Amino acid sequence: xxxxxxxxxxxxxxxxxxxxxxxxxxxxEADLGPCVRRLHAYLGAQFPYPFRITxxxxxxxxxxxxVAEALAADLPEVELVHLAEKGRGRALRAAWSASPAxxxxxxxxxxxxxxxxxxxxxAPLLSGxxxxxxxxxxxxxxxxxxxxxxxxxxxxxxxxxxxxxxARFSDAQxxxxxxxxxxxxxxxxxxxxxGWFFDTELLVLAQRAGLRIHEVPVDxxxxxxxxxxxxxxxxxxxxxxxxxxxxxxxxxxxLARLRAQLGRGPLPAxxxxxxxxxxxxxxxxxxxxxxxxxxxxxxxxxxRGPLGAQPANLLAxxxxxxxxxxxxxxxxxxxxxxxxxxxxHVQGLLAFALGLALTSGSLAILHALTTPxxxxxxxxxVAANLAxxxxxxxxxRLAMHHRP
Numbered sequence: 001x002x003x004x005x006x007x008x009x010x011x012x013x014x015x016x017x018x019x020x021x022x023x024x025x026x027x028x029e030a031d032l033g034p035c036v037r038r039l040h041a042y043l044g045a046q047f048p049y050p051f052r053i054t055x056x057x058x059x060x061x062x063x064x065x066x067v068a069e070a071l072a073a074d075l076p077e078v079e080l081v082h083l084a085e086k087g088r089g090r091a092l093r094a095a096w097s098a099s100p101a102x103x104x105x106x107x108x109x110x111x112x113x114x115x116x117x118x119x120x121x122x123a124p125l126l127s128g129x130x131x132x133x134x135x136x137x138x139x140x141x142x143x144x145x146x147x148x149x150x151x152x153x154x155x156x157x158x159x160x161x162x163x164x165x166x167a168r169f170s171d172a173q174x175x176x177x178x179x180x181x182x183x184x185x186x187x188x189x190x191x192x193x194x195g196w197f198f199d200t201e202l203l204v205l206a207q208r209a210g211l212r213i214h215e216v217p218v219d220x221x222x223x224x225x226x227x228x229x230x231x232x233x234x235x236x237x238x239x240x241x242x243x244x245x246x247x248x249x250x251x252x253x254x255l256a257r258l259r260a261q262l263g264r265g266p267l268p269a270x271x272x273x274x275x276x277x278x279x280x281x282x283x284x285x286x287x288x289x290x291x292x293x294x295x296x297x298x299x300x301x302x303x304r305g306p307l308g309a310q311p312a313n314l315l316a317x318x319x320x321x322x323x324x325x326x327x328x329x330x331x332x333x334x335x336x337x338x339x340x341x342x343x344x345h346v347q348g349l350l351a352f353a354l355g356l357a358l359t360s361g362s363l364a365i366l367h368a369l370t371t372p373x374x375x376x377x378x379x380x381x382v383a384a385n386l387a388x389x390x391x392x393x394x395x396x397r398l399a400m401h402h403r404p
Contacts, residue, residue, distance in 0.1 A: 005128035018049035020101035024091035056091040089198025108175035110223035130214035135176030139217035146222030197240030210263025
């Protein structure tokens with residue numbers, strides 16, 4: 001099993017930030033100044049380690065670059081990266097790849113996500129507990145203000161990811177994420193998308209590599225001035241899903257190497273390990289038990305009138321015990337053929353004898369105390385059968401030698 005990730009050193013070399021928050025922008029001259037100043041003030045007051053804010057200008061054609069240069073001149077923790085081409089993914093790749101910080105993050109310039117979620121976003125990465133972290137607007141404890149259209153699109157997209165790429169993370173496109181730099185160095189060269197699908201591709205690769213993705217519920221308020229082209233973005237995302245899906249199916253991605261190098265291996269077996277396959281066996285045994293109990297109660301009610309309570313109990317229990325053993329032999333434990341069938345049925349009959357003792361004894365005690373109605377008899381028999389069922393499972397499992 002790979003060694004756990006080391007915690008980030010809180011006292012890096014002089015001048016080296018622990019956290020680098022990237023703000024990718026395109027033609028955001030109006031929002032950039034308030035965003036960066038608010039973010040800078042928050043980190044200065046709330047984040048206990050050295051930090052940096054990197055404004056990544058994606059080929060803006062307005063005054064965004066001039067605003068970013070003024071911010072960098074005024075605030076020593078602010079840096080500017082200028083790119084000649086557009087694309088959020090391209091911006092993040094460039095800024096993250098060049099950053100000296102051990103923890104890398106990004107957020108959207110509109111600050112739709114409440115900054116109070118930033119410390120819990122990066123803390124698991126600083127400690128080494130997790131490898132990536134994402135803000136999620138879809139958790140039950142998240143608080144989100146946005147229109148129905150964007151809500152439906154967001155939830156539909158994430159459901160599509162679950163169905164097509166088996167994604168287990170809840171919110172791929174929330175503009176609020178962080179990653180450890182050592183993990184980014186391995187994953188970024190494999191991420192092909194340079195636009196909005198970048199986030200999804202990075203997360204799917206991380207999941208398939210066995211990395212731990214931490215999710216933080218966020219407070220999120222939709223920006224009514226958002227200029228994202230929903231149709232164009234959706235089409236690009238669909239193309240990205242198709243391309244990534246083909247790469248996963250064809251084995252074009254070095255997932256085995258990534259898992260060996262970065263993935264978190266299986267946990268060591270505990271001293272009192274639950275036997276492999278036991279949960280499934282219990283579920284199947286319970287299903288057979290429910291069917292057997294219903295059949296038993298029906299037979300008891302049919303035979304109760306002409307035979308009396310005790311003979312009816314004996315007949316119903318005997319018939320259902322034989323059927324129960326046969327069903328559990330095949331369905332619960334996966335044993336087929338006649339090999340050891342006799343021994344298995346002997347064990348089943350032993351379980352029948354124990355069940356008979358429990359149910360008959362319970363009936364005898366009940367009748368000794370009172371003249372019970374049928375409902376009371378059935379209630380006592382159900383309770384006794386529950387105890388007998390537990391014993392039956394242990395005996396049958398022992399007889400049939402646990403098969404994983």
